[in-house]
Amino acid sequence: MTRVIEACDLSKAYGDVQAVDHVTLAVKEGALFGLLGPNGSGKTTMIRMLTGQTRPTGGEASVLGIDVVKDPVGVRKRVGIIPEQETPPSFLTAIEYLKFVAAVRKIPDIGKKADWWFDFLDFADKKDVLCKDLSRGTRQKLMFTQAFIHEPALALIDEPLINFDPIMQDLVKDYLADYVKKGRTIFISTHILEVAEEICSEFAILHKGKLLHAGPIAELKERGEHLPAFFLSLVRKDHHV
Amino acid sequence: MFELFTSMVREEWRVHSTMFGSLSFALFPFLIFGIAFMGSFLIPLVAKTLPVGNLSIIVHANYLMLGLMVGGFGMLGNEVMNRRFGQASLLAYSARSLPLSERNIFANFVVKDTVYYFFLWVFPFAFGYILASPFIHVPLASALFLLLTLTLSFLFGLCGVFFLSTVYAWSKPIFWLFLLLLGIGFGGIMATGMNPALLFPPLLLHDEFSWTNLLLSCIVLACLFIVSLRLFNPESVGSEKKYKDSFTPLLQRLSALPNSPLAAKDMIDLYRSGSMIGQTIFSFIVPLVVIWFFLSLLGRFFPPHALLFLYAVTTGVIASTMYTWVTMFDNFGPYACLPVAVSTLITSKLATFTILQIIPAVFIAVVAGLSGEAAYLIPAVVLGIAVSFYAVSIMAWLCGLSPDVLVYDVKVLFVYLILVGIVITVFSAVSFLNPYYALGAVILAVPAWIFVQKAKVRWDAVDPAGF
Numbered sequence: 249m250t251r252v253i254e255a256c257d258l259s260k261a262y263g264d265v266q267a268v269d270h271v272t273l274a275v276k277e278g279a280l281f282g283l284l285g286p287n288g289s290g291k292t293t294m295i296r297m298l299t300g301q302t303r304p305t306g307g308e309a310s311v312l313g314i315d316v317v318k319d320p321v322g323v324r325k326r327v328g329i330i331p332e333q334e335t336p337p338s339f340l341t342a343i344e345y346l347k348f349v350a351a352v353r354k355i356p357d358i359g360k361k362a363d364w365w366f367d368f369l370d371f372a373d374k375k376d377v378l379c380k381d382l383s384r385g386t387r388q389k390l391m392f393t394q395a396f397i398h399e400p401a402l403a404l405i406d407e408p409l410i411n412f413d414p415i416m417q418d419l420v421k422d423y424l425a426d427y428v429k430k431g432r433t434i435f436i437s438t439h440i441l442e443v444a445e446e447i448c449s450e451f452a453i454l455h456k457g458k459l460l461h462a463g464p465i466a467e468l469k470e471r472g473e474h475l476p477a478f479f480l481s482l483v484r485k486d487h488h489v
Numbered sequence: 490m491f492e493l494f495t496s497m498v499r500e501e502w503r504v505h506s507t508m509f510g511s512l513s514f515a516l517f518p519f520l521i522f523g524i525a526f527m528g529s530f531l532i533p534l535v536a537k538t539l540p541v542g543n544l545s546i547i548v549h550a551n552y553l554m555l556g557l558m559v560g561g562f563g564m565l566g567n568e569v570m571n572r573r574f575g576q577a578s579l580l581a582y583s584a585r586s587l588p589l590s591e592r593n594i595f596a597n598f599v600v601k602d603t604v605y606y607f608f609l610w611v612f613p614f615a616f617g618y619i620l621a622s623p624f625i626h627v628p629l630a631s632a633l634f635l636l637l638t639l640t641l642s643f644l645f646g647l648c649g650v651f652f653l654s655t656v657y658a659w660s661k662p663i664f665w666l667f668l669l670l671l672g673i674g675f676g677g678i679m680a681t682g683m684n685p686a687l688l689f690p691p692l693l694l695h696d697e698f699s700w701t702n703l704l705l706s707c708i709v710l711a712c713l714f715i716v717s718l719r720l721f722n723p724e725s726v727g728s729e730k731k732y733k734d735s736f737t738p739l740l741q742r743l744s745a746l747p748n749s750p751l752a753a754k755d756m757i758d759l760y761r762s763g764s765m766i767g768q769t770i771f772s773f774i775v776p777l778v779v780i781w782f783f784l785s786l787l788g789r790f791f792p793p794h795a796l797l798f799l800y801a802v803t804t805g806v807i808a809s810t811m812y813t814w815v816t817m818f819d820n821f822g823p824y825a826c827l828p829v830a831v832s833t834l835i836t837s838k839l840a841t842f843t844i845l846q847i848i849p850a851v852f853i854a855v856v857a858g859l860s861g862e863a864a865y866l867i868p869a870v871v872l873g874i875a876v877s878f879y880a881v882s883i884m885a886w887l888c889g890l891s892p893d894v895l896v897y898d899v900k901v902l903f904v905y906l907i908l909v910g911i912v913i914t915v916f917s918a919v920s921f922l923n924p925y926y927a928l929g930a931v932i933l934a935v936p937a938w939i940f941v942q943k944a945k946v947r948w949d950a951v952d953p954a955g956f
Contacts, residue, residue, distance in 0.1 A: 301821075303952050337819070338818065340758075341732050341734070344736040352750050376732060378732065395826065
């Protein structure tokens, strides 16, 4: 199966802090891949490097066959991204923001697609509200919409369910599961292990910037192990080393 | 109360120092000190053509301007911080989480700005002059006195802009009525043949000390501060503003521009944030009107047409700061999920900046007409706009998308002052010789273009996750 993400010896240092330390990773097409790790383990830095938002200080990576250092804009053209904290521009309304995204991405006739998303994520009543006045949950809905509105072959999402209520979490989990069934790929980073175990097909564990483990969830299940227990034992062991 | 004040000072320091390193920022007052100290030795030379009294007018005008700028930025601080640091918020906007009233916090905020920027800008400058005074035969008492009058000038700017912006937010008709009355007052004073700038209290005080003048200055400042505090009415939390789609029609209108979606977004940001009108008034027209009054005092020391060209150059430099109007609400963050490079953003910001240049062009044309120099309207406009584009290209090269932040980096400010200073000196002198030589300023398009290209390459190579 085609590899949509390939990282080889990827590293990122911020001064003396090694945020990501020689990580080698591959994600196959059609996977729902979960990058797991405690706070500060390097998950967000990893997503930033893979989407060309920040440059690696070592190693190399390609996404959908595009080198993330040589052509970061080319990568962002092909993928959908939901950053963990970024919010949409303050003074555009929700619908204007989607039209802005469509204009930048050169997507024609955004109207019907936007309406579908407003209905699907249940925020049609907020379409004319300024982004700065939206609640965090609604902003997350908007960011989710902008990441998927062009139906990318690969979506990279930093903490996909953060700020969503339980009903919305359920809806989004189903959407992600259906999305990969169509042959597309999703890469999420999260520290909510139960969610990862429920929806991911493959996972990797990052701790203090280092890759501790990578493999399919099915392997764990075959061994009768649960992801949270496996994660905790690995991270605690590494912590003592 | 005092804890909030000290926390705000610490916060201001950290906002600045974390952006480009504590040491680099800590050197900033030393740069100001150095400029003042070394510049003081030029006073005996300059005094041969320009009396010391007029030099003090220029210095006081600069500190008045500085107060206006600091006040203007303070009113927009939270929005700027949120765009630059994501979820970050200033203590000044923390009334929701602290058991303190908005007014109490605002009062602390103004006092913090006064103390902080006094030590950043006012004290180092005055101290440089004080230390140089024995060498240039200026009485120490007179040099020390400058510290007081410069502080007052700065406070007039700071409290003035707080006052105007709170009146503007409180009631727009009263704001415009107030400006009208102010204009009539100025017109009345000018009709008597007197320049209103001469009635500026710190200048009156500087020219001749009197306890009455000092008391008068303090009373005016206290009035501005108290009225601002009384009128201060923060926008209610949780309000939802709805707008019809303006993006689509604007996108069509701007379709000729490169990266028109980005330019359309910038224009909407400017308009809906209130910056378009607010910045035009507080960061452009008010400072330039003030400068005009001060510059016109120097008229008898220059050739007849020179004042217009000096003013056009000044307008050009101030117009170049419009680049900060379009960059202050954005860092790269909101674009990080889109296929947009930093260089593309710089290009689009410069396109929006180009649209805004209509304002200085019209302004210079009006000034040329009003000052009876309409014959030189075209060269004056060309000079002003050329300087503006040249200065903004330097700004884009040195600061990328963060000019309002990196201006406090000593190295950046130094290079900017040198590169812009040389050019404005040369073109001012050239236009003094012959007004039509000012048309030669179009040549500045060449270095401006080169600097923009260098800016794109430079900032594409820098990790955009910074700031």
